[in-house]
Amino acid sequence: MPPDEIAQNFAALNCKDQQSEDEKENTELERQLKRLRKKLLSLNSNSPHSAFESLQITTKIQQITKTLTSSDKSEFGCSILHEAMLRIEQEFVNLLFHYKQSHVGPEITSFRSSEENFEDLSINSFGDDLIEAKNLQIEIGNLSAEQSVIDLVNPLVLPTLKSIAELMFISNYEEELIEAYVNARMEAIDEILLKLRFEKISIEEVSNMEWTKVNSLIKRWNWVFKIFVRVYLTSERRLIELIFGDISKSLASSCFSEISKVPMVHLMSFPTTVAICNPKTEKLFRVLDMHETLVEMLGDVTNLYHEQIDGSILAEYREVLLRLGEFAKGILIEFRSAIQSNTSKTVLANGAVHPITRYVMNYIQTLSAYSSTLESLLEGRKGKEEYYASIAIILESNLESRSRFYTDEALQNIFMMNNICYMVQKVKDSDLRSIMGDNWIRSHNGRFQTFAMNYERASWGSVLSFLRDEGICHPGSSIPSRSVLKERFKGFNSGFEEAYRVQTGWLVPNSQLRDDLRISTSLKVLQGYRTFVGRYGTCLDGVRHRDRYIKYRPDDLEGFILDLFEGKQRSLHGVYRR
Template sequence: MVDNAPVVAVAADGQETVTRNSLKPLEEMDNLTDEMFNIITELEAHYSDMTLLEGKRISDIKERVHRLEEKVLIWDSDQPMISDRDSEEMAKFLQAVDEVRQLIEHLGNLQSSDKHGEQIELLNCSHSIMQMAMSRLEEELVHLLVKYRQPVEPDNTSFRSAEEEIVHDYSSSSFDEESIDGKIQSDTDRDSEDFVIDLIHPSAISSLKSIVELMLLSNYDKECCQAYISVRKDALDECLAVLGMEKLGIEEILRMDWNVLSSMIKRWNRAMKVFIRVYLVSEKHLCDLILGNITRSETDNCFVESSRNSIMQLLNFGEAVAIGPPKPEKLFRMLDMYECLNDLLGDVEALFLEEYGSGILTECHEVLLRLSESVRGSFMKFKYAIQSNTSTTPFAGGRVHPLTKYVMNYIKALADYGKTLDLLLEDLDEKGPISVADDGGTDTSVHSSPVAWHLLSVTSILESNLEVRSMLYQDGSLQNFFMMNNIYYMVQKVKDSDLQNFLGDEWIRAHKRKFRQHATSYERASWSSVLSFLKDEGICSRGSSTPSTTVLKERFKSFNAAFEEVYRIQTGWFIPDVQLRDELRISISLKVLQAYRTFLGRYSAHLDGIRHRDKYIKYFPDDLERYLLDLFEGSPKSLQYPYWR
């Protein structure tokens, strides 16, 4: 009989109870009835059975803990990755770890007052085993994420990176270039960019999800997320490297040669679209796929933390470029960057929810603001560069000036950014009406969109600059020739581009009148003196109706000299536009040949029989017609004597 066998106690309310503390030996209970004795005997037997059962259960748990410890320790850190073996090995390990988890849960559910020293020891041992198992699972998670990472070559997406083109420096000191490197044309359309690719090979997804789920159930979600973030952060950095975006400091970017930086900006525009619409969309999908059993907030946080460094690297590049000094050559690249980021803003907002991605969204808006300021500043620098570009030397041959080519090609390229410029140039200046009428036309004031107003103001500034330059020529005919060439060039650029939509038909009509007026003034200044020798006035001596031979000789001789001088000079002048060149030649030919034929027909017979007649009548009309075709070719020639004589 055990010393502490249960006895019946009578409570204050008269009820009989059996308590462990009131148990006494049966021999000390002489006053027990037979019924009470039987009850006590049964309770004593039951208590003895419970003690034996508890001892057996503790023994079983010890054995179970020992068995699980062996299964976990066999895969210590010196062993190769479990996932590199067959899937059955991984399944066994995961099952063993899950048993440890369940055992801890079971031991933990026991009331603290019921826990024996052995139970506490088993619980601590189980926790130790779990820590080792979680450490191993974390290694397996990292290993799988790295091993099954899919190569992220551009050819795997819709991204096609063309060879970087050489970009010229179109600064205010580079007005000798005609071509302008304008808007970046998209390599892909919007729909083809936006899709999901497998960043992790599909064969590894099931194992990854199992590991994550077990770590989550074991309350190791923090460690799980940290490991995931670390690996995927490096993976996204690799994506940027594949897209050609190296890590550069702000100072490096600001010191960079413009040609190199311009190429990098082109690369940045392409990289931004692919990185956000392909890689980040795919990264978000992967994060949801693997970490989907974690709470929504934790999953979003993992994605944000994984991608924060890479997206901030791209945004920091944009900000570094934008804070550089505004220059005319930067305007197109700034517009490209602004349009690119503004177009992607909706995608960024969808990926980075405000709760966790607010910092990234704020930075996007900040970069957009800086880019808009850079656009406005660069545009004003462009205007100032036109105004301040002066010279003391006339441009040879009255050609189209490089400034005209640069400015017109510049604003022609700007027309592609019309909608964006309307937004960014609003209220840049105090805008008023701009007159587009020529000197002989009606003064028409134009009120239009911000970009149209500014483009009109640019052409007005350019014309004023050209007028000042034309005065550098001492020859009045060359002044008009120069203005005719340049205004005609401006008109053609507007007619053949989207500039027509901004400057309007009235601008074109007014400037057509302008270059025709300059053409007429040129002809008058160049050929009036030549044709003056073919007039009838003064041919006959006073009081006589017979032409004076002496006067005729002098007239023909003077005409020849004047024609040859104009020929010598104006073959060196140049009209680049074939149509304008032909039209001016025809106009001159009609006037010169008609006057020469008439004069020759009337007076050539009066020189018949004189000595050296060929010295005076050197040219036939057909000769002059051929010679006039040599004008405006930009290659000076001389007429010594008709080649066939």
């Protein structure tokens, strides 16, 4: 036999021997796979121990399957491996389900209880006893990162979860892994939102809802959104990083986006819904609260979604922020228009501070707490200052129109004095001072002082005219005429008594202004009266019923002037000097 043929036969013999050895080895590996499968099926699930054993068995099955050489044996191994992968996938889900946690710390609990006590803001809220909502808010933003992040799954099972994920990933079960994790955690997220008590609400529902209810929902949304993003989504991202971070960053980001997209869109739909409603003035502060919440949380949301491939969440977030800002600007414009168009002829009979003045000044005082937000909405500090200045100008114009409904010129001036003084005090005693400026305060101090002087002239000028020297003596004589003096004293008494009767019913609420006005009036009236009585009182000595003409002492008048501007009308009829 030729040497070449001998070599070929020898090689074929060796090949048969090798195939025989491979066959024996594959058969042994097949038996091992069957034993491992049997052992895997015998395990009880729903415990960390069974999950760990299932993981170990599946790891061995995966290693054995990779070494199988026969195609039919390899197919058998893949079938066993697939069955094992389904088992550890179920163990993976069981661990996520049975060992999930969603507790909150004391800081978050206190935030929740405080949220329920917020004051409602409505048109009727803007009186002098207004408590600004901004001062009642407890910001979760003050929590540190350590306080915000919680364990959503018991840390004891994290190593097993991570190992299962690694094995499924390297075994090309990436899609099954993502689906299993996403489904499990989406269910957990739904439970969290249920605990936070914020359900999805349609545009129609919000449109037909009482404002007090919408107001309450906005307060809850502000709290829920901060808690959900800063605590739960941050913790969810951390959990994903702990399980998938070492496996694949893109896988971790994909899982997080898939889990959080639906609840985030759900929560972001509420501000959009509110922004579609009518821009009524009482809505502004809650809308600004929502806007500030979105601005405050933008950094957190960006950190969570900066790796998102399509950027849809961040794009939607910025769109919501833009819509809400435009809605807030619309309300600011509506507020200004509402003041301008409020032309009711109703006036206060006592000339006190008008409700529209209280409402507007308390409204913009509360608004000043949103200073930085207003600057962003109104094109900077200058735009904000111009807006406030325009509100003040419109309000003053409105007040001037209302003052003309008074037929008494003196009361017109009392009304304007009271209202301008109120505006000045509100600006001086709040953050409005830094916006309106000291020049505004000085000029308006001058304004209400001018109204005070105009009041004195209009009110007391005619009364004091009876105390002038001109016309006391008959032409060509230097002796005062008793008849003229009688008429002068009678005229003064009648004028003073009428002024007293009317002006005790007028009201000057500001105590300092009231005292200043009384002092100024006393100085003018008493000085003129004392001088006149001192100069001409003796001319009526011996006149019958002298007390009817010189009815009051200067001290009496001083006491009567102290009764003015209390808002309780009185009369001096029948009061005589004792």
